[in-house]
Amino acid sequence: MEIVTYRPIGIIHSPFKETTGVPRQSAGAADIKGTIEVFDKFSEGLKDLNGFSHIVVIFHLHMVTGMFLKACPPWDGKEHGVFATRSPHRPNPIGVSVVRLERVDKNILHISGIDMVDNSPVLDIKPYVPELNPAGNIRIGWLAGRVEGMNKSKSGDL
Amino acid sequence: MEIVTYRPIGIIHSPFKETTGVPRQSAGAADIKGTIEVFDKFSEGLKDLNGFSHIVVIFHLHMVTGMFLKACPPWDGKEHGVFATRSPHRPNPIGVSVVRLERVDKNILHISGIDMVDNSPVLDIKPYVPELNPAGNIRIGWLAGRVEGMNKSKSGDL
Numbered sequence: 001m002e003i004v005t006y007r008p009i010g011i012i013h014s015p016f017k018e019t020t021g022v023p024r025q026s027a028g029a030a031d032i033k034g035t036i037e038v039f040d041k042f043s044e045g046l047k048d049l050n051g052f053s054h055i056v057v058i059f060h061l062h063m064v065t066g067m068f069l070k071a072c073p074p075w076d077g078k079e080h081g082v083f084a085t086r087s088p089h090r091p092n093p094i095g096v097s098v099v100r101l102e103r104v105d106k107n108i109l110h111i112s113g114i115d116m117v118d119n120s121p122v123l124d125i126k127p128y129v130p131e132l133n134p135a136g137n138i139r140i141g142w143l144a145g146r147v148e149g150m151n152k153s154k155s156g157d158l
Numbered sequence: 159m160e161i162v163t164y165r166p167i168g169i170i171h172s173p174f175k176e177t178t179g180v181p182r183q184s185a186g187a188a189d190i191k192g193t194i195e196v197f198d199k200f201s202e203g204l205k206d207l208n209g210f211s212h213i214v215v216i217f218h219l220h221m222v223t224g225m226f227l228k229a230c231p232p233w234d235g236k237e238h239g240v241f242a243t244r245s246p247h248r249p250n251p252i253g254v255s256v257v258r259l260e261r262v263d264k265n266i267l268h269i270s271g272i273d274m275v276d277n278s279p280v281l282d283i284k285p286y287v288p289e290l291n292p293a294g295n296i297r298i299g300w301l302a303g304r305v306e307g308m309n310k311s312k313s314g315d316l
Contacts, residue, residue, distance in 0.1 A: 001166040001197075001279055004218045006250040008159040025290055038241075039159075042249055045227040047239030051299020054292050055241075058216075058252055060162045069203040081205030083196075083213075083283040091200055092164040092281045094216055096254055098292055113292070121159055123250045125241040130296050131305040132183055134212050134256055134271070138288050141209020147289040 008121035009045075010038040010107075012059060017118050019063045024086065024153045026097045026113040033102070036109040036122055043107035050104040054128035055111070060121040061093035075149040080142060086150070095120070098128050166279035167203075168196040168265075170217060174275050177221045179312050181273045183244065183255075191260070194267040194280055201265035208262040212286035213269070218279040219251035233307035238300060244308070253278070256286050 014034040016022045023029035036057065038046060049055065071087035072079045082090055099113040109125075143150065172192040174180045181187035194215065196204060207213065229245035230237045240248055257271040267283075301308070 001169065004164045004166065004279060004281065006162045006164075006252070008162065009249050011159065026292075042227065042241075045240040045249070046242070047228065047237075048242040048300050049239055051297060052242065052301075053295065053297040056254065058250075058254065069200065070205065079205075081207055082203040083200075084204070084206040084210065084285050086284060086287075090282060091167050091203070092216075094164070094282045096214065096216065096284065098290070100292065121162060123162065124248060124252045126244060126254065127242055127298065127301065128292070128296070129244075129298050129301060129305060130291065131298075131309075132256070133288065133291060134258065134286070137211065138286070139209060139211040140285065140287050140289075142206050143210075143285065143287055147287060151289075 006123050008123060009042045010036050010122040012036055012116045012118065012120040012122060014114050014116050014118040019117055021154050022117055023115045025151050026099050026115045029115045030113050032114040033112045034114040036111060038107045038109065040107060046104060046107065049127065052101055052127045054098050055101050056126040056128050057097050057099055057122060058124040059095045059116060060123060061088045061095050062120055063117050064088045064093040067091050073150070075153045076146055084141065164281050166281060167200045168194050168280035170194055170274045170276065170278040170280060172272050172274050172276040177275055180275055181312055183273055183309050187273045188271050190272040191270045192272040194269060196265045196267065198265060204262060204265065207259070207285065210259055210285045212256050213259050214284040214286050215255050215257055215280060216282040217253045217274060218281060219246045219253050220278055221275050222246045222251040225249050231308070233311045234304055242299065
């Protein structure tokens with residue numbers, strides 16, 4: 001199949017300059033603030049975004065090196081298929097995070113709940129709409145009872 | 159900024175052969191079934207995915223032509239910035255959908271809630287974990303009171 005190419009629409013400014021110490025999930029980083037700088041040529045696309053309290057950020061995990069089909073989360077100690085985990089070492093290192101949108105200042109989005117490394121390229125931004133989440137019974141397989149461990153974990157933890 | 163390139167890890171088999179008539183959101187397509195064929199070289203990454211009732215599918219909107227910074231949803235009639243909408247005509251046409259995982263048969267994922275066009279390239283699959291969703295007050299801006307219209311709408315509707 002053909003290769004897919006994207007051009008970044010912005011860049012993340014985050015207090016995390018390296019991959020170690022970054023919260024593994026936005027839910028574990030509620031107090032961490034940063035910004036998304038949307039490049040000028042795309043800023044027109046931000047109209048009305050300020051009415052949303054949360055946004056979905058799709059970004060490139062640009063510092064991740066290496067891909068593994070199995071992942072062994074340190075807070076679990078067992079091996080799972082990478083698609084059944086949130087490991088960044090994926091065939092395509094794409095991050096999807098829901099962050100709080102504090103305010104919009106022209107082309108700068110002030111956000112909190114940052115689990116991204118500084119300078120990560122942003123590929124897309126979508127409004128977060130909880131009504132689109134699935135309803136009813138949700139099963140979370142091997143993660144059942146382990147979500148808190150995941151949220152509290154930071155990259156580089158052993 | 160540099161271009162980002164990804165290689166598809168699989169392909170979607172869907173009853174929708176064209177872009178018209180496709181539900182705009184997975185939430186509006188609960189009964190629509192299809193499969194994700196994960197390419198053999200990545201199938202090892204599916205271990206333990208069968209324990210999850212829902213998965214997040216990140217896919218390329220390969221049939222979308224044209225990008226607009228403003229979108230005017232037909233069920234709303236007003237113009238919004240594209241990043242404040244779920245329009246497929248985005249600078250980077252990336253789809254993120256939560257679908258129900260009915261069962262895993264080797265490298266074939268049987269799913270329902272399909273809002274994808276046939277042959278869409280799949281870039282990543284992640285487990286859906288509701289505990290990672292934001293808690294507390296969520297504001298959805300101009301979409302407030304309009305989500306049902308979005309869910310019932312299909313592409314090509316006027």
